[in-house]
Amino acid sequence: MQAWHYHLKRRLTATELPLRDLLRREWLIPKSVYHQLRVKQHVTVNGVYQSVNTLIHPGDLIELTFETNDFRTPLPNYHAGQAAQTAVLYETSDILAVNKPIGQKTHPNQPWENNSLFNDVASYLEPQHCLPYIVHRLDMETSGVLLVAKNPVVLPILNRLIKTKRIKRHYIAWIHGQLNLQQGTIDAPIGRDPFDKRKRKVAGTNAVTAITHYKVLKQASDRTLVGIELETGRTHQIRVHFASIGHPLVGDPLYDPQGNQYVRLFLHADRLHLLTPFSYEPILIKAPLPAVFNQKVLLKKLPK
Structure with a gap:
């Protein structure tokens, strides 16, 4: 059985709190896993198993051991790739x-x-x-x-x-046309398209809340570069939301009527603001913008 061991020293600037609150509220350990830690006595404070009511002080060492059967998540099983x-x-x-x-x-x-x-x-x-x-x-x-x-x-x-929303995902996209506002929010529920199983649509079947925030980064005569942050994460959310207000993403094969004329869908997840588990250190992860996004004239497919 596989096991994972963590040796976590409480920061000297941290506040005192019960072990229970540290595990459940601050470190966000799920209830079922927290139960296993207690039953198996796989959580110790300064080398000794303690009651979950024990007050944790700055500088204390908390050691955690997790085992495969502590989790309900099935083990992934993927064929080898490259x-x-x-x-x-x-x-x-x-x-x-x-x-x-x-x-x-x-x-x-x-x-x-x-x-x-x-x-x-x-x-x-x-x-x-x-x-x-x-x-x-x-x-x-x-x-x-x-x-x-x-x-x-x-x-x-x-x-x-x-x-x-403590981990934030940021995207960049080229959309058709020009927006009236330099920044804004699209708040429109998204569900399935009853006429095309590949697609989603605003107010579609079994629609759920979907919220997208955007900011204009650059404007050309017939298209706009926008920065986007998601408040929710629905399937095709960005693509559906901008298509619904008449500004589909350039090159979108499903929602842009001219989509098949371009070399790609011009949507890129350029940044992710991460908080690392347990330490909650903020990390900014960036993915370089593909060169094709910087073209003055977005590339179209060559005629066959």
Whole structure:
């Protein structure tokens, strides 16, 4: 059975609080995992198992041991891909951030597939005896920063940080036309398109809340470069929201009527503001902007 060990020294500037609050409220350890730590006595303070009511002081050493069966998350199982294809932007013993290329799926849809990003990442992590866990996804046509958990310990913590907007994802996109406002918010629920199973639409079937914030970065005569932050993370959210206000993303094969004329979908996840689990150190991860985004005239496909 695999185990993960953490030796965490409380900062000298930290406030005193009960061990229970440190584990559940500050470190965001899920209730079921917290229960296992207690039952197995896999949490110690300065080398001794203590009641969860114990007051933790600055400088105290907290040691945690997690085992595979502490987690409900199934072990990932990916066929080997190409490790050399993995473009690493940031890495620790818990976390990997990669630069996803355009045209590659985040994860396989079928068990036998071996050409997704996660197949490549699985091969990259194999020498470390780690497995990749999905934290969030990028559409196949989108490039940029993608965060990967390297163990089941930090996966639910990262999920909570994203859900509570403490991890922030930023995108850059070219859209058709010019916006009236230099910055704004699109607040429109997104659901399934009842007429096309590939697509989503505003106020579609089983629509859920979707909120997108944007800021104009540059304007050309017939298109605009925008910076985007998501408050929610729905499938195709950015693409659907801008199409719904009459400004589809340039090169979008689903929502831009002229999409098939361009070399790519002009959407890139350029930055991710990370808080590292347990230490909560702020880290800014950047994915270089593809050169094609800087073209004065966005590249179109060559005539066949």
